[in-house]
Amino acid sequence: MLSLQTTFRIIAxxxxxxxxxxxxxAVPVKYLGDDPQYVKxxxxxxxxxxxxxxxLAVILGSKLQWNNKTLIKVLIASILPFATFAVDRKLLKQQA
Incomplete structure (x- = not known):
């Protein structure tokens, strides 16, 4: 069975x-090509x-006792393109 951290890394x-x-x-195709199927x-x-x-970030943060600054960075990464990869490389891979 996969650990919580491994599961989170896969989801990330x-x-x-x-x-x-x-x-x-998908979004450029929708607006430039007038084709919303990829967004759907x-x-x-x-x-x-x-x-x-x-x-999973909240659960893992609690389990690993991340401070609030770390948890906020991990949560913000979910809305920035490519940031989840940085979280994995800089934080999660080190703790594995």
Whole structure:
């Protein structure tokens, strides 16, 4: 069975990828190509991954006793493109 930290790292990776695909492929295709199908296709999975990321970040932060500054950085990473990858590299990989 996967540890909580491993599960969070996987969700963070998937959330980051889904966000990049949504922002840099689906949204431009929607507005420049007048084709909303990719936003519809990627929107729900990204939303679910985003919610899972937030919930797991709070749970993991409590378990690993992150200070508030660290937790806030991890939570903010969920809304910045590519930031979940930095969180994984700088924080989570070191604690694994």
């Amino acid at each position: 990776l998937l959330e980051g990828i889904s966000y990049i695909l949504l922002l840099f492929i 296709l990627l929107g729900m999975p990204h939303g679910l991954l985003f919610i899972a990321y937030i919930i």
